[in-house]
Amino acid sequence: MAKNSQYNKVSVLIVGAGPAGLACAIQLKCEKPEIDVCVIEKGPDPGNHSLSGAVLEAEPLHTLLDLAVPDWRDSDAAKDVLANVIDKDDIMFLLGKKLAFNIFFAIELGKAFGLGFGQMIHKGDYSVSISKLTKWMGQIAKDLGAEVMTGFAAKDIIIDESGEAAGVKLVDQGLDKEGREQTNYVEGEIVNSDFVLLAEGCDGLVTESFVEKAGLQRKAHSLFSVAAKELIKVSPEQYQKFGTDRVVHAMGYPIWTPVIGPGMFGGSIIYPGLQDHLSVGMIVGADWKYCDFNVQDALTNFKNHSFVRQFIEGGEVVEAGAKMIPEGGCYAIPRDPATGSIGKGNVMILGDSAGFVNMLKIKGLHNAINSGMQAAKAVAESLDAPEKAAVKYTELIEQxxxxxxxxxxxxxxxxxxxxxxxxxxxxxxxxxxxxEFNVEKDYEATTIARYRLKPNQDFDKDTFTAMAATEHREEQPSHLRILDSEVCRTRCTPKFDSPCITFCPAGVYETIHDEVEPANPSNCLHCKTCQRKCPFDNIRWTVPEGGGGPRYKRM
Structure with a gap:
C-alpha cells in the first residue's frame, strides 16, 4: 500500500485480521481466487491483538481447512495449534476460599432434557491459543494470495453520495502529542473497495461508526464482560496432574456468593497449553456494581483458591492480557431496520464485531470463523450486485x-x-x-458499593502490562479521550472515587494535580473497558497509530 496515495482500490477490504476476517479471506480466495482481497490489521502481526480462553469447537475450522489446505492435519502448525483435544470437562462451583464442587452432572442433565445450558459441554473441542491460531490462519490467507497488511489502523468508514460504503480511512501517522505534523507525518490513506467487511473484534471503532452512519439498530443494547488472563509456566508434575485433555470452568467464588455477595455474573477458567503451561483467566460481566472492582483482583482471588493453587503454586506468569467480550446475544446484533441485514448494502459485520458469542456455550470463536465463511460466500454470490451482499450474508448466517x-x-x-x-x-x-428485557447499560450499574473480597495488596498492573508486551509510539496524540474533565472532578471522583483508575487493567488512568487523566496511553491493551464502564459514559477509545498495542504470542 503506497504511503502517500489517496487512490487505493481493492475489490474486497476486510478490516481486522482476527479469526473472522481471516476465515473470510481464506474462504473467498478458495471460491474466487481471481479477485483481490486485502485484510488490514492494526496490530504488528496477525494474532498480536487476539486473546481468548480459548475453547474452539472444531467443525467450522475443519471445514475451512479441508477446503483451503487438504493435507492440513499433517502440518507442523496443526500439531502445534490443535494439540490439546478436550476429553475431560469439569464445571466447578467454588464456595469460599477452599471448597470446590464439580457440578458437571447438572450440565449433562440439562443436555439430556434439552435445556439451553446443556450446550455448555466441550468434549471433542480444542483448547487453543487464539494468537497462534490467528497467526496460522494469516499465513494460509497469504499463501492463497490474499494481502494481509499489518500495522494499518482504520479510523472511519467512508460513505459515498449514494449511501454505499466506498472504503475506509486509515489513521494519520507522525503527529506529536498536540496533534501537530512532524517531519515523518503521513496522512491516513483512503482505501476504496467494492465490499467492506468489518471484523475488528469486540466494540470495533469503525463498526460502531458504521452502525451510526447507516442507521443500524439493535433490539437491545450491547452488554459486555471483561476478561483478564495469564499464561503460567508450571512444573511438569502440576501439568500432568491437571492433564492435557482437560478444561475447567468455575463459577461462584470470588465473584458470586449466595446471599452475602458479591453478586456478579461471570466465571473463571483453567485451560491446558503446550509444554507445562496452563491458562488461567477470570471473566466478569461489565454490569458489576462495585465502584472499586477490578477483574485482576478477582483473578488473584481465584488463583489463591485451594482448588486452583494445587495446579499453579510456584509457577511463573509468562504472558498476560485483557479484553472485552460481547455478551448481548442476538438481540444486540446491529441490523438494518429495513431489511434485517447484519450490515447494510456492501458492508457486512463479522464475528465479535457483530456479537456472535453464544453465552450458553460460553464460546464464540467457532461462530466467528463461521461468520467469516458465510460473508465470503455472500461476496462471491454478489460480485455483480455488491449492494445485495449484506442481505445475502444474513440469509446465510441465519441458515x-x-x-x-x-x-x-x-x-x-x-x-x-x-x-x-x-x-x-x-x-x-x-x-x-x-x-425481551430492557436492561440498563453496563456503566449504569455502578454504585457506591465496594467489593468485599478486595485483596490486601494492590494488583501489580505494571508487571501485567509488561507481560502483554504492549507498546505505542510515545509522542503520538493520546487515543483515549475524557470528554468532560469537569464530570470527573465534580461528579465521578466525589461519588465513585474514579473507578477508571481501578478497573483499567493496564493502569492507564491516574490522578495528576487533582485531575483524572489517561496518563499512560502507551500501556493500553486495547480492551476498551474504559469507554464501556465509565459510570458517566465520559471516556472514548479512539484508534492509535498502527503497529502499537499488545503483542500477544500465546494468548
Whole structure:
C-alpha cells in the first residue's frame, strides 16, 4: 500500500485480521481466487491483538481447512495449534476460599432434557491459543494470495453520495502529542473497495461508526464482560496432574456468593497449553456494581483458591492480557431496520464485531470463523450486485449453525442482567420463552458499593502490562479521550472515587494535580473497558497509530 496515495482500490477490504476476517479471506480466495482481497490489521502481526480462553469447537475450522489446505492435519502448525483435544470437562462451583464442587452432572442433565445450558459441554473441542491460531490462519490467507497488511489502523468508514460504503480511512501517522505534523507525518490513506467487511473484534471503532452512519439498530443494547488472563509456566508434575485433555470452568467464588455477595455474573477458567503451561483467566460481566472492582483482583482471588493453587503454586506468569467480550446475544446484533441485514448494502459485520458469542456455550470463536465463511460466500454470490451482499450474508448466517445457536441463546444474558445471578440463572432456562428485557447499560450499574473480597495488596498492573508486551509510539496524540474533565472532578471522583483508575487493567488512568487523566496511553491493551464502564459514559477509545498495542504470542 503506497504511503502517500489517496487512490487505493481493492475489490474486497476486510478490516481486522482476527479469526473472522481471516476465515473470510481464506474462504473467498478458495471460491474466487481471481479477485483481490486485502485484510488490514492494526496490530504488528496477525494474532498480536487476539486473546481468548480459548475453547474452539472444531467443525467450522475443519471445514475451512479441508477446503483451503487438504493435507492440513499433517502440518507442523496443526500439531502445534490443535494439540490439546478436550476429553475431560469439569464445571466447578467454588464456595469460599477452599471448597470446590464439580457440578458437571447438572450440565449433562440439562443436555439430556434439552435445556439451553446443556450446550455448555466441550468434549471433542480444542483448547487453543487464539494468537497462534490467528497467526496460522494469516499465513494460509497469504499463501492463497490474499494481502494481509499489518500495522494499518482504520479510523472511519467512508460513505459515498449514494449511501454505499466506498472504503475506509486509515489513521494519520507522525503527529506529536498536540496533534501537530512532524517531519515523518503521513496522512491516513483512503482505501476504496467494492465490499467492506468489518471484523475488528469486540466494540470495533469503525463498526460502531458504521452502525451510526447507516442507521443500524439493535433490539437491545450491547452488554459486555471483561476478561483478564495469564499464561503460567508450571512444573511438569502440576501439568500432568491437571492433564492435557482437560478444561475447567468455575463459577461462584470470588465473584458470586449466595446471599452475602458479591453478586456478579461471570466465571473463571483453567485451560491446558503446550509444554507445562496452563491458562488461567477470570471473566466478569461489565454490569458489576462495585465502584472499586477490578477483574485482576478477582483473578488473584481465584488463583489463591485451594482448588486452583494445587495446579499453579510456584509457577511463573509468562504472558498476560485483557479484553472485552460481547455478551448481548442476538438481540444486540446491529441490523438494518429495513431489511434485517447484519450490515447494510456492501458492508457486512463479522464475528465479535457483530456479537456472535453464544453465552450458553460460553464460546464464540467457532461462530466467528463461521461468520467469516458465510460473508465470503455472500461476496462471491454478489460480485455483480455488491449492494445485495449484506442481505445475502444474513440469509446465510441465519441458515447456518451460528444463526441457530444465537437464536437458542437469545435473552440469556439479558435475563441474568435483569434478575441477577441468583434468580436470573434459573430463569434463563426459560429465556427463549420470556419477553425481551430492557436492561440498563453496563456503566449504569455502578454504585457506591465496594467489593468485599478486595485483596490486601494492590494488583501489580505494571508487571501485567509488561507481560502483554504492549507498546505505542510515545509522542503520538493520546487515543483515549475524557470528554468532560469537569464530570470527573465534580461528579465521578466525589461519588465513585474514579473507578477508571481501578478497573483499567493496564493502569492507564491516574490522578495528576487533582485531575483524572489517561496518563499512560502507551500501556493500553486495547480492551476498551474504559469507554464501556465509565459510570458517566465520559471516556472514548479512539484508534492509535498502527503497529502499537499488545503483542500477544500465546494468548
Amino acid at each position: 447456518s449453525a451460528a444463526g441457530e445457536e444465537m437464536e437458542s441463546a437469545k435473552n440469556f444474558r439479558q435475563t441474568v442482567a435483569k434478575f441477577g445471578p441468583l434468580q436470573g440463572m434459573p430463569l434463563s432456562v426459560l429465556g427463549g420463552l420470556l419477553p
